[in-house]
Amino acid sequence: MSASLPDLAVVYEHPEWFEPLFRALERHGVSYVKVPLAGSTFDPAASPAPATVVFSRVAMSSFLRDPEHPIFYAQSLFEHWQGLGTRVVNASALNIDTSKARQMSLIARLGLKGPATRVAHRQADIPAAAQGLRFPVLVKADIGGAGAGITRYETPEKLAEAAGEKWCPVGVNGISLIQEYAPRRDGKVTRVETLNGKYLYAIDIESPGDAFDLCPADACLVRPGAPTLTMTKAEPSAEIIAAVERIAVEGGLEVGGVEYLVDERDGSVLFYDINGLSNFVANPVQVLGFDPHDDLVEWLKTIIADEKAKRGGDLAA
Incomplete structure (x- = not known):
């Protein structure tokens, strides 16, 4: 060259x-x-x-x-x-980034906890896949981004109706995830960013209601219709940091983030999203103290x- x-x-x-x-x-x-x-x-x-x-x-x-x-x-x-x-x-991050199903499999394989999840590739199979899950449930597109394609269903009947009419979210690869909805403690999720397999920083993201579009970067926050987010520096426990670093290494993330929430019902830590693209937090010096x-x-x-x-x-x- x-x-x-x-x-x-x-x-x-x-x-x-x-x-x-x-x-x-x-x-x-x-x-x-x-x-x-x-x-x-x-x-x-x-x-x-x-x-x-x-x-x-x-x-x-x-x-x-x-x-x-x-x-x-x-x-x-x-x-x-x-x-x-x-x-x-x-x-190397694209394999895990392009499938929430693969993300949840990795989380489980590492002995970590995530929301109870089922995966389907036909809408007709979604109601049966949801059997045994606690309602409400979320249906997610396998390839998401910016909270796209996430819909909450309160009852098995509502889910069956949507699946029967083929209204449920489906990824661009034809795959859907059915996942137990977990209420967030204090209305927040935590995003932990890693670099070269090591902890870089973490932020708590609070959003109104059950908003799923939680992108924290400058360009995301100014989009029309984007939810109002409150972002503050977080200090996860050493145990959580170690878990995130394991996810990053095993998932091939050289630069990437992992999101988790604390389930309001029982206080368990649920890892639910792996991001192979890190849009760092807006106003990083103000929020984190460094860029x-x-x-x-x-x-x-x-x-x-x-x-x-x-x-x-x-x-x-």
Whole structure:
């Protein structure tokens, strides 16, 4: 590859979400190129990566903004670049990020607790799958984002009616989750962000009523119709932090978050969402006392340096 390549390519779909990242890259003097997925094509027999290191910023909520979303395309593109020897940061998170069913399986496999969940791929099977669950239940699309496609059903009859009319939420991959609704203690959930498999920070997010759109980033908060969120720095227990770090490592999240709530009914900690795309909290210095984008960029710089050293060694050999 050419020595004149930029250090980093940031591959993304949302046109506004990553301005804080771009500003941090500029503060730290990293040469980078923006690669929006709109308009992207590639040649499987060619098409080298546009930079020494590629950073995936693919959002699962992209299907809400464009029916021709890049979720599955990005997986093929990143695998192509990886096959050519390019380091694609956080591509490993896409397998877990693209399926809430896989997320819940991972949580259970690690011996952690989540809301009781069933998975179906036909609407006709949803009522039977819900048998044995406590109502109300939530039906979720397997690929979500920004709380999309989450509907609450109070009774088995209401669920059966919706499934019979094919009104229940279905993911863009045709899969639905049926999940016991758990009331949040103090009306809040906690989002724990990780970097390179280690705890970075945590925030409590409080929302009005049962809002499920809990994206904490600047660009999310200004969207028309977005719920009013209150975000405060949180201090999870060492046990919860250790659990989140296990989820991050086993789920392949190099940069990502895990959300949990405390069930008001019995005080149990329920892990319910794994996010392979971290939109860091708005006003981070005010909320956290530091800007996590600086930590992210410093870590990316070490990866870039490692890749350059590796390529230099390959050339020398």
